[in-house]
Amino acid sequence: MALITCPTCDSEDINGTPQPDSRLLIHCNDCGNEWLRGEARRDPARPAVQTSESLHATFPTAADVRPDVRERVMLLTSEFLMERPEPDPAVAAYRERYAALFTREGLSSATSEQLLHFANSTTVADPGNISGFNRAWKTAGPDKAATQVRATIEYLLFGPESLKLEDRMTHLVDGTKKGLGFPSFKESLLTKVLCVVEPERFLPIVKYSAAAGGKKELVKAVFELDLPPVEKSAWTVGRLAVWSNDLLRSLVGNELPDLQEAARFLQWAKTQPVLSRS
Template sequence: MVRTLDGGGRLVKHRCGFSWEHKAPVVSEPNPARSLGDLKSRFPKAEDVDPEQLERVARLKERYLADKPELDPGVAAYWAKYQRIFSADGLWTCDPRVLKDFANSEIGARPGNQATFNSAWNDMGDAAAAEATRQTIEHLLRGPEGVPLEDRLEQLLSGAKPFAMTGFKEALLTKVLCVMDPDRFLTILKYTTEAGGKREIARMVYGLELPAPESVNWTLGRLILWSNDLLLDLAGDGFANQQHAAAFLWWAKDQLGGRPAA
């Protein structure tokens, strides 16, 4: 090196006599355009659905509501119980068994087989497993100020939080949100699954292609929440509750199977 140049570059010279300017490496700055708000603004919206497809789904909705105007009213009482259990006071004083029972109950929503959670619970014992489950639910519902819900959800899904309970993942985390905010969250507990998650329902019912979960900038936590809000908007009014709306979307998926409705 001969000398340092203005701006951080260097003038370097080889022993043969040839000299050249060696510029300082360019350091990439974070892209401010990839903010949470920007990503959400680029997520598919209800107005992206073809109007003719919306009309077809509306006709299906009319048929569905005529045949199935409501769902089991007993679900509300069960969920009200867990709203008290998951409250800021109830969560830390409840019997550990009610937390395990919640993970295995199909009342109001079906989280599927929870073998991983149950095995971890049995290995850890009631006290330790309940503590991990409590911390997981607390972080999801009332995590650090300034961390959006979708990012708290992602932290628990990705394993970024060492206290997170083993096996208490997407289906159970979404079920907690359904219980605690039943006016917002549909009881469709997976973003994508062979049996049909939010992504499959959006495609088969409304003809919308939602981002793949492995997309780097989106994160699964964001996709779970934003797809829920999109489907809720598309389902519209007229349902007894969001469980009722979710049941319609499942039914419509099977009726359409990716084909336009009659």
């Protein structure tokens, strides 16, 4: 494997995953490029290799929602909009402040106090229990911890561009890239970063799967669609987190363009009676 280099960036930092047809799926850890190596063994009983694109193509879409469920959600949306709560006035200013910090130019100036506050605050999105993060922060010390958190956010948002956002997120959550990331700055806090920098795309629902209502559970409860469980090689946590977010964004539609409000609607709608299948 040491003699193989990436055809895109010439890196030797690569690994290979054996495929069912006897080929190797080669992955470049620097730029994210993937390619197959070797001769395929013809065996019709074995499944074909799935790329990120082919896998994404099998992920549920808004078109998979049954018409009766869609009608029910429209009625629930109308009911919710009649009695929706007032927006939190602190959200806009908080998002603007941190969106400016989480730019290529601003990230290096983010102070340890600002980063620690971001992790502990529930404004924009509640990251849940972050006691592990706070212990790691205290152990590392504010200067070292802030440096690592800045590097984590930079990797998530900016690089390498050849590696998709969802796969960069998986690297940070799973720790698959050695020396990258900060303890407990994982799915919830990474999603909160995305909610700040792309507020028109990312819902403030910070877990893919959670008993209190992750994206997987909300898609099931409100739209009666089943999403796959997280696994290591294909349905990775980053892919599912991003793809389920985009699915929910398309499902709530234009009636709820404010995604803070859309998240509140979904958490409310999951408590309403579910249609029984005919």
